[in-house]
Amino acid sequence: MSGGxxxxxxxxxxxEQGFEVIGITMKLWSxxxxxxxIQGCCSPEDINDARxxxxxxxxxxxxxxxxNEFRSDVVENFVKEYLNGRTPxxxxxxxxxxxxxxLIMKADELNADYxxxxxxxxxxxxGSGLVLKKGRDGMKDQTYFLFNMPLAAMPRIIFPVGGLLKxxxxxxxxxxxxxxxxxxxxxxxxFIPDGDYPKFLKKEKRMPDMLGEILDxxxxxLGYHHGYFNYTIGQREGLGVSASGRMYVVRIDPEKNTVxxxxxxxxxxxxLNADGINWLVDPGRKKGFRCNAxxxxxxQESPCTVELLDNDRVRVDFDEAQRAVTPGQAVVxxxxxxxxxxxxxx
Amino acid sequence: MRKIYLDHNATTPLHYEVYSEMVPFLEKxxxxxxxxxxxxxxxxxxxxxxxxxxxxxxASAPEEIVFTSGGTEANNLAIFGVxxxxxxxxxxxxxxxxxxxxxxxxxxxxxxxxFEVTYLGVDRYGMLKSEDVKKSLREDTLLISIMxxxxxxxxxxxxxxxxQIARERGVIxxxxxxxxxxxxxxxxxxxxxxxxxxxxxxxxxxxxCGCLYVRxxxxxxxxxxxGMQEKGLRPGTENVAGIAGxxxxxxxxxxxxxxxxxxxxxxxxxLLSGIFKSIQNVCLNGHPSRRISxxxxxxxxxxESESVLMNLDLTGIAVSAGSACSSGAVxxxxxxxxxxxxxxxxxxxxxxSIGMNNTSEEIKYVLDILGDVIPRLRRISPSYRExxxxxxx
Numbered sequence: 001m002s003g004g005x006x007x008x009x010x011x012x013x014x015x016e017q018g019f020e021v022i023g024i025t026m027k028l029w030s031x032x033x034x035x036x037x038i039q040g041c042c043s044p045e046d047i048n049d050a051r052x053x054x055x056x057x058x059x060x061x062x063x064x065x066x067x068n069e070f071r072s073d074v075v076e077n078f079v080k081e082y083l084n085g086r087t088p089x090x091x092x093x094x095x096x097x098x099x100x101x102x103l104i105m106k107a108d109e110l111n112a113d114y115x116x117x118x119x120x121x122x123x124x125x126x127g128s129g130l131v132l133k134k135g136r137d138g139m140k141d142q143t144y145f146l147f148n149m150p151l152a153a154m155p156r157i158i159f160p161v162g163g164l165l166k167x168x169x170x171x172x173x174x175x176x177x178x179x180x181x182x183x184x185x186x187x188x189x190x191f192i193p194d195g196d197y198p199k200f201l202k203k204e205k206r207m208p209d210m211l212g213e214i215l216d217x218x219x220x221x222l223g224y225h226h227g228y229f230n231y232t233i234g235q236r237e238g239l240g241v242s243a244s245g246r247m248y249v250v251r252i253d254p255e256k257n258t259v260x261x262x263x264x265x266x267x268x269x270x271x272l273n274a275d276g277i278n279w280l281v282d283p284g285r286k287k288g289f290r291c292n293a294x295x296x297x298x299x300q301e302s303p304c305t306v307e308l309l310d311n312d313r314v315r316v317d318f319d320e321a322q323r324a325v326t327p328g329q330a331v332v333x334x335x336x337x338x339x340x341x342x343x344x345x346x
Numbered sequence: 347m348r349k350i351y352l353d354h355n356a357t358t359p360l361h362y363e364v365y366s367e368m369v370p371f372l373e374k375x376x377x378x379x380x381x382x383x384x385x386x387x388x389x390x391x392x393x394x395x396x397x398x399x400x401x402x403x404x405a406s407a408p409e410e411i412v413f414t415s416g417g418t419e420a421n422n423l424a425i426f427g428v429x430x431x432x433x434x435x436x437x438x439x440x441x442x443x444x445x446x447x448x449x450x451x452x453x454x455x456x457x458x459x460x461f462e463v464t465y466l467g468v469d470r471y472g473m474l475k476s477e478d479v480k481k482s483l484r485e486d487t488l489l490i491s492i493m494x495x496x497x498x499x500x501x502x503x504x505x506x507x508x509x510q511i512a513r514e515r516g517v518i519x520x521x522x523x524x525x526x527x528x529x530x531x532x533x534x535x536x537x538x539x540x541x542x543x544x545x546x547x548x549x550x551x552x553x554x555c556g557c558l559y560v561r562x563x564x565x566x567x568x569x570x571x572x573g574m575q576e577k578g579l580r581p582g583t584e585n586v587a588g589i590a591g592x593x594x595x596x597x598x599x600x601x602x603x604x605x606x607x608x609x610x611x612x613x614x615x616x617l618l619s620g621i622f623k624s625i626q627n628v629c630l631n632g633h634p635s636r637r638i639s640x641x642x643x644x645x646x647x648x649x650e651s652e653s654v655l656m657n658l659d660l661t662g663i664a665v666s667a668g669s670a671c672s673s674g675a676v677x678x679x680x681x682x683x684x685x686x687x688x689x690x691x692x693x694x695x696x697x698x699s700i701g702m703n704n705t706s707e708e709i710k711y712v713l714d715i716l717g718d719v720i721p722r723l724r725r726i727s728p729s730y731r732e733x734x735x736x737x738x739x
Contacts, residue, residue, distance in 0.1 A: 022660070027675040047674070062656050065675035108726045109653040110660065 001025050001061070003049030006118030008180050009169045010160040011057055014116055022110060023054035023061035026098055028070035029191040043193070049180050056178055066102055073097040075191060079204055082197070085254035086328030087232040089145075089296075090189055095119075096148035096278075104153055114158050121146050122162040123154055130154045132280050132339040137165040144297045147332045147342035148278045198230040212257035214239060217250070217266060228257050234267050234324025248324075268321035274331045277312040277343035281335070292334045293318070295325055295345065301334055314343065348662045350708045354548075354701035355497050355525060355641060356666055360591070361550035361702075367594035368552065371587035379584050380575065389586045396593025403596040404542070404559055405533045412558045412576045413589050417524040418448035420543035420558035421491075423579065424520040425452045427566030428489050428541070429461065436488035440517075442466045442474050443684040444498075449491050449522055450680075466492075471633040472499045472685045476507035483515055490519045495526035498681040498697060499632030500641030502530065509538030518564065524548055524556075528599035529607060529638045540564045544596075546588065550702065551595025555588035602702075610640030610700045613709050617698060618642055620713040625720050631682055631695055640700035643682075645691040648730025649723040652676045654696050657719045663712055666697045690729075 001007045001023045015021045031043045047063055054061035074093045081088035099117055107115050119142045120135030132154070134141040149157070161169050173181035188195040201207050210227040223240055225231070230238070235249045239261055250262040272295070283289060283306070292301040293316055304318045316331060325345060332342035351359070371392060377385030379393050394408070401408040414420045429439075441453050443465045457463045464482040468474050479490060490512050495502050505521050512519035520541040523532045528549040534542045541564065545556035560566060560579075572581030621628055627647040646654060651667035655676065658665055667676050682692040698712075724730045 022656075051674070060660060062652075062659075063674040064652065065677065105726070106653070109723055110656060111722075 001050040001053060002118070002186070003046035003053065003180060003183075004118065004186060005170055005173050005178075005180055005183055006120070006161050006166075008050070008053040008057075008118075008178050009172050010116050010118045011053070011059060012172065012176060012178070013160040014158070015057055015059060019114075021057070021059045021116075022112060023050065023057070023059050024103065024106065025050045025061075025063050026066045026070075026103065027063050028066055028074075028094075028098065030067060031193070049183065052179055056176075064103075064106060066098060069102055070094070070098060070191075075204070078189075079201060081328045082201055082229045083205065083207075083254065084328075085228055085252040087326045088328045089330050090191075091145045092148050092330050094190075095145055096150070100149045100153045100157065104156060107156070114156050116158040116160055118161055119146060119159050120162055120164075120166070121159050123157055123159060126338075134334070134337045134339070135159070135162045140166045143334075143339045144294055144330065144332050144342075147280065147330065147339050149280070151278075151280060154280075198227070201229055210257050212259065214259045214261055217260060217262050222247070222261055225259055228252050228254050228259055231259050233326040264323075267324050269325045270318050270321045272316050272325045272331065273309070273313065273346045274316065274343035275313045275346055277314055277341055279341035281338060281340040283308060283340065291340060294332045294334065295322060296329050306333060312343065348711070350663045350704075350712060352698045352700060352704065352712065353664045353666050355500075355697065355699035357547045357553065358550045358701055359703065360552060361595060361598055363598060364551050364591045364594045368587040368591040371590050375586075377586075379586060380573065389584070392586055392590045393584050396589045399593035400557055400596045403527075403600045404544075406535060406559055407562065410559055410562055412560055412579045413584065413592070414556050414558055414580055415554050415585070416547070416556040417446070417522070417543050417545035419580075420545070420556050421446070421448040421520075421522055422452050423558050423566070423569055424541040424543060425449065425456070425489070425491060426569045427579070428518050428520070428564075429456055430567040430569070431565055432488050436486045438462045438464070438484045438487040440464045440466065440479060440482050440487060440490045440492075442468065442492055442503075444468055444472065444474070444496055444681040445491065445493055446497060446522060446524070449493070453491065462486075468501075468685055470686050472496060472501045472631065472681065473633050473636065474503050476504045476511060479508050480511050483511070483517065487515070487517050490517055491522070492519075493522040493525070494532065495523075495530065495638045496632075496681060497525045498679050499643045499685075500525075500637035500639075500699075501633050502526070502636050502638060505539065506537045512540075513538040526638060527596075528603060529610075529640070530603075534559050534561065541566070546592035546595055549595045549599040552588045552591040555585055555592040557592070606702060607639045609702070610704075613700045613704055613706065614640050614642055616706060616709045617700070617712065618644075620709065621716065624713065624717045629691065631685065631687060631691075642698045642700075643695055644698070645687070645695045646720050646723075647691065647694060648727050649694050649720060651694050651696050653723055654694075654719065657723070658712075658715065661715050661719075663715060666699075667695060 011021050011023055025047050051061055074090050077093060078088045078090045103115050120137050120140040121143045122133040122135060123130050124133055132143060134143050192200045212225050212228055213221050214223040214225055216222055231249045231252055233249055239247055245263060247261040248267045249259055250266045251260040288305045288307040290305055293304045294301040302318055302322060304316050307315045309315055327345050329345050330342050331345050333340040375388045377389035379386060379390040397408045397411050400411050414423060439453055439461055453463055466474055466478050492503055492508055494505050509519055518540045521539045522543045524543055524545045526532055527544040540561045542559040547553040568579045570581055575581050575584055629645050631643040631645060655667050678692040682695055
C-alpha cells in the first residue's frame, strides 16, 4: 500500500471479496530534510496515509524496511545507467525486484497466498497458462512497467483495480469515504520527488561539473554542457545551442563527455536492438513475428517485426520511424492487449 | 483472535486501582491546582497527595519530586537542567552507548554545542563496568548519566558503584530508572543519585505522567518557561488525573514489586527454557543473570525480527524488536550493535517483556506458535539454508 487511491481501493476490494488482507508499505527510501510539500511514494506522509487507509479498512498493517534492497537493486542501477549515458527506468526494476521478488518472499514468510498491488493491469487465464493483459483504462494501463515480472510469480499476483477505470476507482474510494479518495497521483521518480535527477546524481555519486561539447552530426561544436549525464535522447530543453531550427539530443557519448545534437529528423529511427528480454508469452522459434511495441511509457505503440537474435536478445524493425529510441528504456511487445514480453533498448 | 501482550517494556496496561484513583479528576474534581478556591484546593490536594506517595516510593522527600509528562521529559529536564546551570569550566559528560534515545539525543545536541562526551561501551553481555566510569572522569566532568536497567536487554547497571564514584568526585549523577522502578529497589539517596527519572506508564500507570527526582541541594534550571508550577521547573497546569494515577501506581509498584518479580521471573524461565528446548540456533542477548526479571531479548538465527514480529502479531502475540522508527519500520537496535552483536544477529533479535497479567498458559501458547513460526521462516530463508549447509559441510 503506497498511501494512494489505487492500492487502498485494491485492499478494500479484496477485503470485500472475502480475502484475509494484510496491508504492507515498503519503506524504500529515507526522505530526510526534504520539503514536506513534495510528495513521492513512501515518504513519511504516504506511509501515514497507507496506515490510515488500513485503519479504515480494519486490516493489519506493517511497514517493511527494504531500503538496503532498494538501494542495491534499483538506485545503484539507476545511477550506473545514467553514468553509462543511458536513460534508466527504475519503476520497471522496482516492480520486478521489490514487488515481485522481495514482497513475494515476505508473502511466503507471512504464509500469504497472493500479493496484490494497485496497478492497472490484468492477469488472465489463457488456455493452460496465464497472461498479462492491459488494464481496462487505456489511459492508465501500466503493463509497460510490469513486463519484467518473473513468469513464475504470475499465479500469485492480483491486480484488483485492473478491470476498473481510474474514475471508477476514485468513486469507490469516495463511496467508502477513504480519506485518500481525493489524493493526487504520484508523479516523477519516487526517490527524486522534485524530479531533478541531475542534482540527485551529483549528490549520490558526487558527480562534478564536467564541461563538455555539444556537437552536430558532422562534429562541429554547437555549444557546451555541464555533464553528459544531464541529457536524455530526444531532449530539447537545456541544450542552449545556437543553430538554425530546433535541436534535439540525438546521441550521448559518456566516454568523450559529448552530446550530439540534431534536427527532429535525426532523432527518428526505424530499428533497435534490445537485450535482457523477459518473455511472458513464449515467442516460439519463429524467425520473425509481428506485434506492436512501446518504447517508453507514454509512447503510442507501433507495429513492428521482432526477430530473435538469441533467447534474450531481439532486433526490432518498426514499420514507421519512431522518435527518440532511448537506450536504457524498455521496449515492450504487445499482441493486442496481451503483453508478450519486453527488454532493454541497447 | 486471542491477544497476548508481551511488550511490557514498551508500555503496561493501566491497573484498575490506578484507574479508580484517576476517575474523580476526569469527572467532578476538575479544578486547576493553581486556583485558590475550593475547586483548586481539591486538585492541589490530589497533586500533593500523589507527590507524597511518589516520594515515599523513592524513600525521598516530597519536595524532591518534580512531576513531568513522562520519562523523556524527565531525562531532558535532568540533562539540560544541569548543563544550562553549569559553570563554563565544566564541559565534560559521561554516558553510555546504550542509553535510551531521550538521553542520547539531548547529549548529542549538547555535544554539537561544545560539550565533550564520553560514550561508555558495553561488553558482549551488554554490561557496563563502573571502573570505566572512574577511568573516564576528568577535572571538568560535569555530569554522569547512566541508566539503571536497559530497556532492550533488561541488564542492570552498577548504579550504586557509579553513585559512589560520582559523589567522591563531586560530579552530578543522573540515572534513568524508567525500566527499573517497580522491578528493583530504587533508592536515590542511598545510591548517591542526584537526579532520577521514572515514568508512569511503565508501572501500570497512565501515559503522559512521570517525574524527575531532584536531590535537595542540586540546582537545575527549567527547560520550559511559564508559570511557577513544580517550583518553576515544569510550568504549565498540572495533569491532575495523570499525577493522581501516577502516585497510586508508584504506591502499588512498591507494594507488589517482589511478588511481580517472582512471577515474571518464573514465566521468563518457562519462556526461555521452552525456546532453548524446542528451537535450535538461538542466543540470549544480555547478561545471563544480572537482568531485571521478565525481559528476554533473543536472536533467532537466520530469520529477520521483522518477520517474526509480523507473524506473531497475526496470531495475536505482541512483542517488539529493535527500535521502531517513526514510519513504523524496524531498524536494528543500537544497544545490540553496541554489544558487538553481528548485524545479522542484531537484525534477528526479538524482545519479550513479561508483565503482571501474563500466565503460564499464555507462555505455552507463545512457545507453540514460535515452534511453528521460526522453523517455517527458516525453511524459506535462503541465508539460513546456506548457513545450515555450510555447517553441515
